[in-house]
Each structure stands twice: as C-alpha cells, then as structure tokens.
Amino acid sequence: MELFDVYSLLPVTIERGLGCHVWDVEGQEYLDCYGGHAVISVGHSHPRYVKAIQEQVAKLGFYSNAVVNPLQQQLAEKMGKICGYPDYQLFLVNSGAEANENALKLASFHTGKSRVLTFTKAFHGRTSLAVEVTDIPNIVAPINGSGHVTRILWEDLDKAKEEIKKGDVAAVIVEGIQGVGGINVPSTSFLQSLRKLCTDYGVVLIMDEIQSGYGRSGRFYAHQHAGIKADIVTMAKGIANGFPMGAMIISPDIKPVYGMLGTTFGGNHLACAGACAVLDIIRDEKLMENATRVGQYLKDELIKLPGVKDVRGLGLMIGIEYDEPIKEKRLDLLLKQHLFTGVSGTNIIRLLPPLSLTMHEAQDCINRFKRV
Secondary structure (H helix, E strand, O other), X not given: OOOOOOOOOOOOOEEEEEEOEEEEOOOOEEEEOOHHHHOOOOOEOOHHHHHHHHHHHHHOOOOOOOOOOHXXXXXXXXXXXHHOOOOOEEEEEOOHHHHHHHHHHHXXXXXXXXXEXXXXXXXXXXXXXXXXXXXXXHHOOHHHOOOOEEEEOOOOHHHHHHHHOOOOEEEEEEEOOEOOOOOEOOOHHHHHHHHHHHHHHOOEEEEEOOOOOOOOOOOOOHHHHHOOOOOEXXXXXXXXXXXXXXXXXXXXXXXOOOOOOOOOOOOOHHHHHHHHHHHHHHHHOOHHHHHHHHXXXXXXXXXXXXXXXXXXXXXOEEEEEEOOOOHHHHHHHHHOOOEXXXXXXXXXXXXXXXXXXXXXXXXXXXHHHHOO
C-alpha cells in the first residue's frame, strides 16, 4: 500500500529531539525554530512531560467520556489559573479544526442563527465549516460550500458592522495572530471595536488561538494584548507538546445541554496528562516571559538582515517578509545551515520555535540566517 500523496515533503527524516534541537537518521543536528507548526511548546522530550506520559500510560491509556476522568478537571483548574478566564467552561477535542468546528456549531446553537463572518487570509482548519471559513479556495471542496460564510477584508470594521446589522450572524471568527496568512497581528483598535460590535448585536466572538495561543505571543492568548475577552477561544498546537489535542473555552453565558457536543478521543487520559505537564512547565519555567524577551531579540536582529522587507509578530510567533521569494533561501537554511523554519506564502519565512528557546540559541539562529 502507498501513502496518499498530499504532502510536499522536505528531504529530511527526523529521528529524535531534545529541547530546541532535533537529529535526523544520519545523526545531523538541526536547530528547530519551527516546532512542527508551533506544536512543540515546551521543547522536545522535556523530562517532566515524558514522565507524565509514561506514568499515565502505565496506569491507563484510555477510557471514554462515558466515565469520570479526574485529569480533565485538573486540566481545567490549571488552565483557568493561567489563561485569564477562570470562570469559563472547558471542552476538550483532538485538533484545532475540531475545536473550530465545535465552536461554530455551539455559536449557532446559542444564537439560533447560521451565518459566520470571517476575514481574508484566514486559516481555521481543513474540515467541513472550518475549511469554509479558511481563505484558501483550492482546499475547499464543493461539498464544503454551505453558503453560511461571509468573508470580509482584514480589519474592515465598516463591512463587519454592515453584515452584523443584518441580524442573521451567529459568530465572527478571527485569529489572535494570522499564521498561514502571513503573521498579521490585528490592531488593538480592530479587536476592541469588533468585541463591542459582537456584544451590541448578540454575536458570538470566537478567537482562534490555535497557533497564536498557549503563551506563544508572550501572553497566554494573543488577543489578550488588546485587553478583550472572547465568548469562545479555540486552541490546539502547543496544548500537549505533540500529543494530538485541541480545546475550546466557553463563556458561562453559553449553557451546555447533554448531547449537543461529543467526542470519543477528546480529553483522553494520556492527552490530559501531557497537557497538565505542559501548563506546569510554562508556569514554572516562565516560558511566556521567555517568549517575550527572546522574541524581541530575534525581531531586532532579523530586521537587519539583507533583503528583509518587514519583521512582524509577537513573542515567538515571527514572520520575516523578504523582497523576493524565499523557497531557495528556506531550503538553504534547512540543508546547509540545518535550521528548521516555516513559510507563509511565497515571500515570508515563519519562526515558531519552542517557547524554551534560549538567548544563546536565538543568537545561533541569527548566525545561521546570516550565513545564507
């Protein structure tokens, strides 16, 4: 049997990792400044994380949501203390797309309405409604074109107000920082005005913090830099440091009903054990503060590089825009300088390293950039 060939693969086979470094099958070391799409939040093979997974799987790897799982409540308590939403409700799933699907469904249940506003350059997932609110037409199949989504220009508040005033909008969904769209940080005035619009007209504001959340921006959620609260916040990526997991936190104004949402694997014992360890590590090792400090250093140095047009982002979510396509440059960084990076479009390199990236490793990253 052959694999279903949908990935354009880099010519590297990673065998192991430790901290912010990985090694391929030939023993070559790489500095990992991408973390597998922002998934590795506390570093590869962190000993506290490894211990938590090992101890849990030795006791119980899985049982369904038909029984009480105390680890879920432990995770909710830990998250409530660190995330700034202590009175919200937690629902656990398996991925970011699944979190957004459930958030949109819940918003429709809550409001009784069916239309969703989204923005240009958005990325919210590849499934059903999540892919329809994503601004990449070639990954939206005909069956996904439900007609429930209206897309407006990024930060176009006048158009957002015009659409919301029609009275049929259930939710507005927006990323804390646009990732795939080019590391676009929403302005404080935009988020604050959008929050007010949603409040005034009874629309659910969903903040997608799947890539930009979990401490990556220097705050637990990127939208907290604007001083607002969402009605629903979705997250995944770094939540369990590589174990598949997603989640959403939900306003106490939105009431649960038995059976309205459900999942087989979401919030399973192993995922919760890993996620609890991640929160403890972020807190104890002050990784949000580290992301702010190291991220600012990287931005200050990257803007000095030849050919760099702009550097944007917050914390350790950084986009480096060049004045020409970066495909060959990124390959040189990987194959000649052994530095993992990501891309956004044709001209932007993305950096999403583990939040544990040290200043010394950041300096090493800059030196590897300089050599190309």
